[in-house]
Amino acid sequence: MKRKKKLIVNSVLVSALALSVLSPTAFAHDALEHEGINKGESEKFVFSAADLENLAKPKMTGGKNLRFLHEAAGVQIEPKNGRQNNAADVYAHKGFAYLGTHTANGANGGVRIFDLKDPSNPVEVAQFAHEIPHTWQEKVIVKTVNTPDFKGDLAVVSLQQTSRNNANRPDSFGGVLLYDVTDPYNPVRLGFHKLEDRRITGTHELYLTTQGNRALLLTSNPYADYYTGGASRDFEILDVSNPAEPELLWGFDPRDLPEVPQSFNGYHWFAPDGKTRPSFNHSVITDNNGHYAYVSYWDLGTIIFDIRDPENPVYLGRTDYRADQKGSAHSAALARGGNVLIETREVSNPVGAGYESAYGYTRIFDISDKTNPQLLSEFKTDLTFDIPPTSVGRTTFAKTVHDPKVRGNTLYLSYYSGGVISVDITDPANPVEISRYTPESADVWGVYVDRNYVLASDMGQGLKVLLKNNGNGNANGQQPK
Template sequence: MKKKNQVFLTSVLAGTLVLSSIAPAGFAHDALDGSSKGERMPFDHDALEMLGDPAEEGSKNLKFLHEAGSAQIQEMDGVQNNTADVYAHKGFAYLGTHTANGANGGVRIFDLKDPKNPQEIAQFAHDVPHTWQEKVIVKSVNTPNFKGDLAVVSLQQTSRNNANRPDSIGGALLYDVTDPYNPERIGFYELDRRITGTHELYLTTQGNQALMLLSNPYADYYTGGAERDFQIIDVSDPTNPEKLWEFDPRELAEVDENFNGYHWSSPDGKTRPVFNHSVITDNNGQYAYVSMWDLGTVIFDIRDPENAKYLGRTEFADDQKGAAHSAALARGGTVLIETREVASPHGAGYESAYGYTRIFDIKDKTNPVLLSEFTTDLTYDFSTPVNTFAKTVHDPKVQGNTLYLSYYSGGVISVDITNPSEPVEIGRYTPDQADVWGVFVDRNYVLASDMGQGLKVLLKNNDNRSNNNRLNN
């Protein structure tokens, strides 16, 4: 695999991870809670010293994308929460919420029958005290124990293992949303209270078996090995989730048995954080793509979910901060999109750039080959010299040959990846005060979750008439 500088670790299995014994520090923005020992709070996207000022100038009608509808999430008990990720299923949008104003904003369901006027119809998953619900995945499931639409929701504590909050716990909630107007809680996979919780998660099926995949950052560290960062859970019976398999990045090579932290002294001489931030699978649930920050996107064969197997991973140049944040697939699972959430400043020895997108050929999943790196005008814009995530890429989604990227203050950027070796920006949606966390492509429209403004429904200008006709039928 060609890289612009000498890369670290050609194969994890061919070498040894040398990990330090220092306690976690300088982790990703939203991976740790703030309890004792100087640990960082979950990243608060309302803190302008971290996010930077929202874009005060924007356009709702930029080339190829325009805003067809918008809706702020409703207040709950007089509290205005902010949004996190967005998902869609059968004409309904599902918005997770972040930590603003005390968290516990739950998941909000919007009816998109009229995309110009989305209607919030239900709230759920907000009943565990002192938690936030960032990620929600919804799929149709047909198992011997459940037939219908199943929603899985990530649950994170706002303060990990807090003695003053004994009823707070992290993990994953499971809901029957076959009737989206009346979501019903049917299961809860609880994690050890010493873990913040499940940060992101995914839901897939293999025949008549339903699987939930969890990203539990620093689980092994906090529990002394009792729990692991990456877990595969059988939710074929959603009322009784059952753990099938789990993995910790230290299993990839021999390490000091006294290791008690998640810092990797990598071959390039840098100390790099390694933890599980996010996970997706292909449409058939055969392969899992796990975003393990500076270890890269790690690929597993999960066709036998009780005996998953490591296949390969992406790698970084010496001067690149890793920060493998999220992933998406294209070309029938032969192309991998990897987004990297990198803030400013960057630290000595690293390139001066915010996080950008990398595209890999993964026909051979044991050896991902870098095809291209997609940057924007934001990538090298340091006009605001503060510690900020505002100009980094965040989440990717793909429809056909178009890649959609959420970009915080940059809004939503669409990219033509017909030739994945030469990605080309073809559209951008950047509203006033943009703070776009998530993006999702559903049928003929693109959904965006703006942390401060709620749900955005976007249409393509070049197909406006046909899109509106189809959406209203």
């Protein structure tokens, strides 16, 4: 795709997120239950009573000692008000881990901060962003910001309602909370980008970047355009240089893409391959300079924007896929100075007429020409094609890839029951698995690389700290006794 198109979309500040109704024991992954998208396709999964009971029992057994990785610590998040929440995504900044929480036991677990001074003994030191009732706080990004209005470490936290537009929950809103975490032991709330239209569930994933002395917040508000009749947008860019007063700069509607017809209803894309495909903004990242945004737009692939002028971003190109692939662009990461794009595709239900029988796997693209991404390789594991005979209607996420992170020439992937898999991408056209961390009863949601260790968030077991051995183990990857 070589065509460039300038997109200037007028958006309104009222955006709010809408998705599936959740009970304390039933969750849709990322709260996205794609209603009516391919018959039999659903992202909903259920925790049993035993699963919830096991939230309080982190397990330290399993495949912990691997070449380049070994488990240094595993610690469950602390119960609050008599409730044991479960973990969502993980981030790290200046020696502290920030662990989001999912929906178990009524949600409102907030973000938990762990001091990692001793990586073998993480200490939970604070909880924040749990004050908006009936919400869950999956994603947190922390950056050092220096603007005329704020100097310090800024945390942005996604909020999603556990029940969209519920009349019995008038104080529940989605959006983004902004906190000063310069002192991680004492987070201070600065602002709330409230999505006033409660038909939208909230902000699912987000990203924080800087351009000079300006701080920018990029948000993923899935199906915002669908639920509001186009009044709000799935993808928005805000100026948060003054975190107390977020300012909406721009929003995106897929109708502005040359290949998407105006009949797009904000939910289904009637694709050229004849399939009805879900298309919504699930996640967004930028490069280190905040020049380009990479928006994971499910079956529209990863959409690339030039955001150097954030009021007037320029559409550059997007990834594509075969007719028999579910697009399912879930998350992205960059390598090789921003010239290589890692795209993870979350396919939890590997069935459907006209599609390959495969759980989600990773695709790697050359994006040195961002108007024309070129597929270099597809990384699949022995989990990818292990389809049980009763796969029709399957609702587990056990075998699909989830999130990617890159450090140097190593790609780290969270893989639910597969744990964490690391991949050598020195030659991105020929990725090679080099290690796998799979604790007992693994349910690994997020992964993050920080200094000489890798953090993993296990939904049922909390925070895991994995040390990189740098090849000092024996031939089997075991650590010396």
